Amino acid sequence: MTPFCAAIDWGTSAFRLWIFAGDGTVLAERRSDDGMFRAADDGFAVILERHLAELGVAADLPAIICGMAGARQGWREAGYLDTPCNVADIIGRALRVDDHPRDVRILPGIAQRDARAPDVLRGEETQLLGLVAEGLRSGVVCMPGTHSKWVTLGAGKVESFSTYMTGELFAVLSRCSILGAAMTGGVDVSPDSPAFLAAAASVLDSRAPVSNLLFQVRAGQLLGFAPPAEGAARLSGLLIGLELAGAVTRLGAGTEIVLAASGGLGALYQAVMEARGLTVRVCEADIAVRRGLWSAARAIWGTHGKQSHAS
């Protein structure tokens, strides 16, 4: 099949690229750590063209991009739509990179310009576009990650959202703080780990002394109450529990949570949510973002696979 377009999810530290045929079939896929941080050094255009050249695609194949490539410190600042907004409206606001020979469009993020709860997301709007394309209209969507997003969707609109720094807190505390000494067992966490589930429950069940519980991860090991192998499970449980403690209290009783996550992280969130008695529907975040990029590409460049987009 003839390639129709390239689609890139360009995150802070990760780069994922797909080549779509005109019917949405994925012809090729690449994953690398050429995220925004590396691209800021090497150049976004250089990295994109290198990946496309290695796949041997034509110089006029267009590319649709979401994520941090559209941030202020990215390739081009693609701006934000403001809440409340139709998810599909991100397509019309895609920014064309004007000084690049290939037709490259970068999707905007979404901003919540509310002085009481200012917030931004970038990349997750494309996952949401994919979920809407699959039929989701309303509900609460949790997208775990470095900066976890909780989005309230109503009739295809993003009504409001909140970011929780869970993944970044885990990273900086396990690498840069005294809790690094508690991670000698590695940072892999099993959703079945009793230490993980107990730590999450300890933050969820009361007005917990959070930064005291964090220190106990280390003190418990020093005093022989907790094996070093459980350090990561405890820290992860505390931080996911802390996120849910904030997010879940804002939900109505019986609200179903759409959990859009990939791999092991999704299983951790699902375990804590189900232990808490919440109703969870799991979606694959990778598939959602790919579907969102495809929706945007099809809307921008047509649906027939003819390379009419080459200008």
Place this chain on the structure above:
Amino acid sequence: MTPFCAAIDWGTSAFRLWIFAGDGTVLAERRSDDGMFRAADDGFAVILERHLAELGVAADLPAIICGMAGARQGWREAGYLDTPCNVADIIGRALRVDDHPRDVRILPGIAQRDARAPDVLRGEETQLLGLVAEGLRSGVVCMPGTHSKWVTLGAGKVESFSTYMTGELFAVLSRCSILGAAMTGGVDVSPDSPAFLAAAASVLDSRAPVSNLLFQVRAGQLLGFAPPAEGAARLSGLLIGLELAGAVTRLGAGTEIVLAASGGLGALYQAVMEARGLTVRVCEADIAVRRGLWSAARAIWGTHGKQSHAS
């Protein structure tokens, strides 16, 4: 006056040394950043002797030490007393460094061997000894710092305590996380800052979504709601508020808090506590630890200033 002993508060990153006369007068004082981290490289004995040589003190002047020099990764592990314990009992448990020509004693820390709330402190026990020497018998003592300690004291005994990672959270988040981008105004915080007090109140006043509020420090700047100069005030307010939210809910109504702190940090805690309607008594932590070291030295080596300790 003749020097009676040297006294050292040897912290993770700071080193403070005093030379006492036999009546407790301070004859000399030194402060440096030769803390445990540097001493682990250069050697504790080398650093101590260098400082003492620069002051020209005799080779047989004894030295009393508290703090991280007694940690597992310190000079010699000085162990812990277990709660509940008389603060004064740390003196009898001072560890003599057996392979050093000078008479050097390291005071132990205190451990709370409670599987539900395991905790350790090291250095603060000597501040407590100083406060007890000044007449404090019972009450709640808050000692802010990298790892803030809240100690419940009853009849001169440490009944229980809790560590909050407040200072370390501020350090790692402002240096290693996305919030570093929100600190362009520097990390000095004024206790009068409305942004600081509002941030503290936002965590204290409800079941706050902590890791969401942390992200808002940055998002508020990105969207123009918060000036970059206020970033540190907001982060500091959130983290001190988070500590108090955990610690204060454990106190009885009307409990007076003894705040043992030094310099600007004490003023920040005092401002948040008083805004919350708490009764605070402020003590100088520097004076408390010096007084504690003096109490221990006098008990170990006598009170008459004669150098009978030289063995």
